[in-house]
Amino acid sequence: xxxxxxxxxxxxxxxxxxxxxxxxxxxxxxxxxxxxxxxxxxxxxxxxxxxxxxxxxxxxxxxxxxxxxxxxxxxxxxxxxxxxxxxxxxxxxxxxxxxxxxxxxxxxxxxxxxxxxxxxxxxxxxxxxxxxxxxxxxxxxxxxxxxxxxxxxxxxxxxxxxxxxxxxxxxxxxxxxxxxxxxxxxxxxxxxxxxxxxxxxxxxxxxxxxxxxxxxxxxxxx
Amino acid sequence: xxxxxxxxxxxxxxxxxxxxxxxxxxxxxxxxxxxxxxxxxxxxxxxxxxxxxxxxxxxxxxxxxxxxxxxxxxxxxxxxxxxxxxxxxxxxxxxxxxxxxxxxxxxxxxxxxxxxxxxxxxxxxxxxxxxxxxxxxxxxxxxxxxxxxxxxxxxxxxxxxxxxxxxxxxxxxxxxxxxxxxxxxxxxxxxxxxxxxxxxxxxxxxxxxxxxxxxxxxxxxx
DNA sequence: TCAAAAGTGTTCTCTTTACACCCATGC
DNA sequence: GCATGGGTGTAAAGAGAACACTTTTGA
Numbered sequence: 001x002x003x004x005x006x007x008x009x010x011x012x013x014x015x016x017x018x019x020x021x022x023x024x025x026x027x028x029x030x031x032x033x034x035x036x037x038x039x040x041x042x043x044x045x046x047x048x049x050x051x052x053x054x055x056x057x058x059x060x061x062x063x064x065x066x067x068x069x070x071x072x073x074x075x076x077x078x079x080x081x082x083x084x085x086x087x088x089x090x091x092x093x094x095x096x097x098x099x100x101x102x103x104x105x106x107x108x109x110x111x112x113x114x115x116x117x118x119x120x121x122x123x124x125x126x127x128x129x130x131x132x133x134x135x136x137x138x139x140x141x142x143x144x145x146x147x148x149x150x151x152x153x154x155x156x157x158x159x160x161x162x163x164x165x166x167x168x169x170x171x172x173x174x175x176x177x178x179x180x181x182x183x184x185x186x187x188x189x190x191x192x193x194x195x196x197x198x199x200x201x202x203x204x205x206x207x208x209x210x211x212x213x214x215x216x217x218x219x220x221x222x
Numbered sequence: 223x224x225x226x227x228x229x230x231x232x233x234x235x236x237x238x239x240x241x242x243x244x245x246x247x248x249x250x251x252x253x254x255x256x257x258x259x260x261x262x263x264x265x266x267x268x269x270x271x272x273x274x275x276x277x278x279x280x281x282x283x284x285x286x287x288x289x290x291x292x293x294x295x296x297x298x299x300x301x302x303x304x305x306x307x308x309x310x311x312x313x314x315x316x317x318x319x320x321x322x323x324x325x326x327x328x329x330x331x332x333x334x335x336x337x338x339x340x341x342x343x344x345x346x347x348x349x350x351x352x353x354x355x356x357x358x359x360x361x362x363x364x365x366x367x368x369x370x371x372x373x374x375x376x377x378x379x380x381x382x383x384x385x386x387x388x389x390x391x392x393x394x395x396x397x398x399x400x401x402x403x404x405x406x407x408x409x410x411x412x413x414x415x416x417x418x419x420x421x422x423x424x425x426x427x428x429x430x431x432x433x434x435x436x437x438x439x440x441x442x443x444x
Numbered sequence: 445t446c447a448a449a450a451g452t453g454t455t456c457t458c459t460t461t462a463c464a465c466c467c468a469t470g471c
Numbered sequence: 472g473c474a475t476g477g478g479t480g481t482a483a484a485g486a487g488a489a490c491a492c493t494t495t496t497g498a
Contacts, residue, residue, distance in 0.1 A: 002227065003231065004224045004226045007233075007270065009227070009233055010234050010273065011231055048229065049303075051312050054304055055301065055303040079301040081276065081316070083276060092234050161477085162477085178461075179477090180462095180480080181462085185460095202475070203475055204469055204474080204476040204477065206468070206469070208477085208478090383449095385449075385450075405451080422497095424496085425446095425497035426447080427451075427496055428449095446498090448497095449495095450494075451494070453491105458486085458488090459484105461485090466479085467476105467477075468478100469475085469476095470475090
């Protein structure tokens with residue numbers, strides 16, 4: 001079966017940049033391609049838009065199919081469409097990005113995707129297509145949003161200590177932060193609350209565990 | 223001639239939101255549609271992507287063809303692609319936005335476009351397709367960027383007074399600003415310079431005329 | 445000489461940053 | 472009892488907001 005049009009049409013795809021914080025590094029998820037073009041190369045998860053689904057739905061579906069990642073809040077990044085970005089045909093790609101907690105990383109292993117792996121941003125392999133442009137833009141956007149929104153909370157698991165949270169912010173921003181000022185700031189935003197439980201771990205005073213009050217919400221701050 | 227594909231392909235278009243400040247109001251440019259669907263309705267300038275042009279080129283071309291507006295700095299806004307946004311077929315639209323000086327508004331009249339007109343944002347007619355969603359998003363983006371970037375300078379003509387500039391900022395933000403603080407702020411950014419000429423206009427002290435130092439550049443401030 | 449917009453500094457307030465010690469636990 | 476990370480307040484500096492009068496021109 002073929003589909004015919006009076007004028008030429010490009011193909012439309014989505015690509016998704018998924019960040020997490022793992023082993024003291026900001027990481028992103030890549031898929032090793034099983035097909036040409038760029039067979040064997042690492043690429044962002046993503047794929048072709050179906051005619052009966054919204055663009056964001058396409059991104060969510062591809063992410064689930066290729067990487068076993070579900071239920072994340074996707075935000076549109078930008079649309080990439082230079083003429084030769086795909087050797088097969090003209091392809092317009094709508095890029096999305098999302099942040100997931102480091103403890104969801106385990107889900108990753110259970111997927112049936114060909115090969116999915118986390119890479120530290122500081123040590124990425126060469127990427128297929130124009131995916132390094134997409135990653136670069138995602139990095140810029142993330143870094144900007146970290147400083148003027150509550151997006152960073154999306155990195156956090158169901159329960160975490162304030163020191164965990166500070167570590168995530170330090171890794172994502174690349175700066176060290178003052179403990180007292182950071183805590184004052186976080187608590188003043190009124191976005192996290194005590195769970196009532198403490199985490200006893202190691203030879204030191206147990207830390208209060210917190211949870212995010214409205215996990216799905218991203219607010220602009222400042 | 224027809225174009226055939228193994229899988230269905232959506233059409234891809236661009237839509238452009240052009241802002242200006244005119245008669246003490248923030249305005250945008252609309253085109254009255256000459257064809258179905260939505261014949262006779264007002265819509266954003268825009269049109270179908272050609273296979274041999276980049277997406278941004280498409281936006282610039284449509285803007286020139288339909289509205290006679292040229293040489294503006296276009297910034298990608300977002301991509302809209304809900305399933306039923308166009309009754310003809312599945313259409314994915316990449317939206318752009320730009321700001322132009324109010325004195326370029328005159329160019330508008332000289333175009334051969336069917337019908338192009340400036341509307342104050344506060345008094346828009348009903349729009350075709352999902353264009354009011356696009357406009358809403360553009361408005362949010364503009365308002366955000368006005369507060370943390372130098373994008374507002376793009377509204378300014380080749381020469382202007384600091385009072386002109388303040389007026390533009392007040393209109394775009396909807397707030398009144400303190401004259402001394404505004405001037406201190408603008409001059410501290412080092413983005414405008416004196417032209418050396420003064421504007422004598424009306425029964426009052428002549429005002430120094432300024433120009434933007436790097437007109438094409440948008441910086442993040444604060 | 446009056447009206448109308450241009451131009452110009454200082455003070456106060458609030459936000460942000462810098463900084464050091466005691467606490468609870470496991471070994 | 473000592474090593475380890477958890478938890479807490481205050482003071483100094485910097486950024487942002489408030490505020491009123493003199494100048495130059497045309498009519």
